Amino acid sequence: MTDLGNDLTVPVTEDDHLQGNIDAALVLVEYGDYECVHCGRAYPIVKKIQQHLGKDLCFVFRNFPLSQSHPHAEHAAEASEIADAGGKFWEYHDVLFENQDALDDSSLATHAANLGLDEEGFQNELQGGTYEDKVQQSFMSGVESGVNGTPSFFVNGSRYDGDWEYEPLMEYLSSLR
Amino acid sequence: MSNILSAGTPAPDFALQSTAGTSAGDAGEMVKLSDLKGKNVVLAFYPADWSAVCGDQLALYNELIPMFEKLDAELIGISVDSAFCHQAFRENREYKIRLLADFEPKGEVARKYGVYREQDGFTERALFVIDAEGVIRWSYLSPMEINPGANHILEALKEIKEGVHHD
Numbered sequence: 001m002t003d004l005g006n007d008l009t010v011p012v013t014e015d016d017h018l019q020g021n022i023d024a025a026l027v028l029v030e031y032g033d034y035e036c037v038h039c040g041r042a043y044p045i046v047k048k049i050q051q052h053l054g055k056d057l058c059f060v061f062r063n064f065p066l067s068q069s070h071p072h073a074e075h076a077a078e079a080s081e082i083a084d085a086g087g088k089f090w091e092y093h094d095v096l097f098e099n100q101d102a103l104d105d106s107s108l109a110t111h112a113a114n115l116g117l118d119e120e121g122f123q124n125e126l127q128g129g130t131y132e133d134k135v136q137q138s139f140m141s142g143v144e145s146g147v148n149g150t151p152s153f154f155v156n157g158s159r160y161d162g163d164w165e166y167e168p169l170m171e172y173l174s175s176l177r
Numbered sequence: 178m179s180n181i182l183s184a185g186t187p188a189p190d191f192a193l194q195s196t197a198g199t200s201a202g203d204a205g206e207m208v209k210l211s212d213l214k215g216k217n218v219v220l221a222f223y224p225a226d227w228s229a230v231c232g233d234q235l236a237l238y239n240e241l242i243p244m245f246e247k248l249d250a251e252l253i254g255i256s257v258d259s260a261f262c263h264q265a266f267r268e269n270r271e272y273k274i275r276l277l278a279d280f281e282p283k284g285e286v287a288r289k290y291g292v293y294r295e296q297d298g299f300t301e302r303a304l305f306v307i308d309a310e311g312v313i314r315w316s317y318l319s320p321m322e323i324n325p326g327a328n329h330i331l332e333a334l335k336e337i338k339e340g341v342h343h344d
Binding site: 004006066067068069143144145146147148149150159161 | 230233234236237239240241244270271272273317323324325326327328329331
């Protein structure tokens, strides 16, 4: 074992949840957990960075639920995939991070209904675990890439070990532009 | 700078307390490394219970227990905290991984593995993957402030499973 790097083992593709152009100069990938308070704190920081960098940035969110630590994280992640199938991934992602104290199954359904997603279909897919495997694959891709907690960020494919407060992360990203 | 034991070295044996007893004089349960022969063991030395980076690191390992089991391995945490401290920490975080107390003589096991920090009395953040015969197959000294994740542990365990040798 000679490679001690921490690089994405699954490259970013159009199948990812992404905002911006996949060919942008900067591709920021977050492995996150909707119930993690640190991810909740990172959420507005990422938004601000997106606003600041505009078309130079492609932002990707990958589910990494720490379900042993966070009882609602797995279902929240699966629910975001159901929302994705209904074309509402980012709206749902935002609602979850803005309502981290309301992530139980009934709240997840309410958030979905508020976005106009089909309620019965949502419940069936959530309870049936339709996206369990997809979320697990996302989780394992993170583990194998060196995700070490949530949130974990990767910039242009490599793990970012620096501080992710707005200024240091922004400074780092700007230096690569 | 610590002199961390490297791949190919037999893992020094030890017996450490894994659970708190009913009182300070009661030893509680012990874990003896040589009793774990026959399966792979991952030793994760970390500086201290309750500090933020350690917490995240152990939370990740706790999530990966089924993955370690698939690779015939158990991951065990070690720090110089006492068994009572570990017990409170595990209960608070709901961790299922075992945490060993390298408490008396303080840091003795960490010294044997070359990961004790004389300068501040903590253990380094260091990982050892030990095979079923008790030989270290991979070791890694992480910068204190960086959580090393699990990817390289899993790679080392997969190499053991596939019979790849580097020593």
